Amino acid sequence: MTEINIKLLTKAIGKAIARQRQQKAMTQEEVAEYLNIGMEAVSRMERGIVVPTIVRLAELAQLFDCELTDFLRETSNRPTEQSIILSQQLARLNDTDRKLLLNTMMQLVERLADS
Structure with missing residues (x-):
């Protein structure tokens, strides 16, 4: 079985979150307000510093009107x-x-x- 590089995976998911947010022309502040979290938490997710939970990814997918798999798809080769x-x-x-x-x-x- 191949080894998963958590750091690269986290960064790729963060980039996918940022891309989806930008495509919806939303600010990090708007996303934070929707999720009822601080803007710094959104920034940390987008920069790949923290790994969002599946529940958080589902909330983001709902907000951005995309599929949950869209965040993971961008990490695939x-x-x-x-x-x-x-x-x-x-x-x-x-x-x-x-x-x-x-x-x-x-x-x-x-x-x-x-x-």
Whole structure:
């Protein structure tokens, strides 16, 4: 069984929390108020200093209107999980920008795969 690097996992979850918060255009203060905790606690979660509980992650998922798994998905190195992340990001773009990004990604993958 592979060993889990808790420090890296905590930092990755923190980044995912920050990304979700920013996508909802919320401040740390607004998140803290919703969770009934101090703003410093939110900051510590986002910086990966503390590991949020599953209950806290569920509360954040509800607040950000995302799936609980979205916070963990960003820590995965599995292509299936990574493709879901890319799909979610592509969905935020209009058709023209999505096509442009998809073509760029395909060219980049071809170039890197040949290396």
